[in-house]
Amino acid sequence: MIVAYMQLMLESTVMIRRLKKDVANQLREKSRKVVLLDPDIVQFDTKELTESQEHFRRQTSSKTASHHEKRGSLLNYYQQTGKAKVPAVIQYLQVRQFPGYLRWIMLLVYILQQLMEGNETLKVVIFAHHNYVLSQLYGALSETYRGIRIDGSTAPEDRKVLCDTFQQDDNCRIAVLSITACSTGLTLTAASVVVFAELYWNPGILAQAEDRLHRLGQRNNVTVV
Structure with a gap:
């Protein structure tokens, strides 16, 4: 209650809050592009990526692996894919x-x-x-x-x-x-x-x-x- 009261007092006296939707017409245009990296430069065949991929597959198909173990293998696989893309991203940039x-x-x-x-x-x-x-x-x-x-x-x-x-x-x-x-x-x-x-x-x-x-x-x- 105290927090809600303080927020109400601030907004009614000194604080001005503007949501993005309220000022959207004042913003410049934003566009998105999807860029396909050169597959010949992405390092798919590194030992670390191959091992993390295999470990992830084993963990996801395992009936005994815990949720924590499966999540850990996924995060490691995610990290290795990031490393593999570095040369291609650098070339692009x-x-x-x-x-x-x-x-x-x-x-x-x-x-x-x-x-x-x-x-x-x-x-x-x-x-x-x-x-x-x-x-x-x-x-x-x-x-x-x-x-x-x-x-x-x-x-x-x-x-x-x-x-x-x-x-x-x-x-x-x-x-x-x-x-x-x-x-x-x-x-x-x-x-x-x-x-x-x-x-x-x-x-x-x-x-x-x-x-x-x-x-x-x-x-x-x-x-x-």
């Missing part, structure tokens, strides 16, 4: 340098066809779930572009500093983020493209992650890959 300008080859050709070549203001947010995937993506992309990385180990005060840098520094072009650690509480409207290198079980978490970009303050249409 690969930034190359051309005389006079920088551009994202695949993003410009496949998604942002209308974007002018040489747009040095383009910023991209990349979400992944596993730390290994985050490390590989950030390591590859940061060789060419300045960027930030935030995961579950990043202190709250550091997250704000990193987000402010991404929002305000024109030279900070990429943000590699953990889906679970960064799907809420952050504003990343400086970017207009969000790429999911991995997906997550809960569609609501994915939608919240997209909306780090697609929110009031966004000046461009948002593309979700």
Whole structure:
């Protein structure tokens, strides 16, 4: 009762709450694209992936395995599929340098066809779930572009500093983020493209992650890959 009373008092006096559906007509367009990765680059044949797949099959068909054991084998299999996709995702996001300008080859050709070549203001947010995937993506992309990385180990005060840098520094072009650690509480409207290198079980978490970009303050249409 006390909590409900306090909420009522706040909303009736000083707090203004606006739901997204109430301001939807003020937001820029958001579109989604499904990208098929090159199967020749995805590492399907690694020992870890093969073993985790076989273990998952055994556990799911077992009549004695507990729910906890089955869930553990599924999570391990999920992690190994994320690792297997890293080379293909890096190729898709690969930034190359051309005389006079920088551009994202695949993003410009496949998604942002209308974007002018040489747009040095383009910023991209990349979400992944596993730390290994985050490390590989950030390591590859940061060789060419300045960027930030935030995961579950990043202190709250550091997250704000990193987000402010991404929002305000024109030279900070990429943000590699953990889906679970960064799907809420952050504003990343400086970017207009969000790429999911991995997906997550809960569609609501994915939608919240997209909306780090697609929110009031966004000046461009948002593309979700």
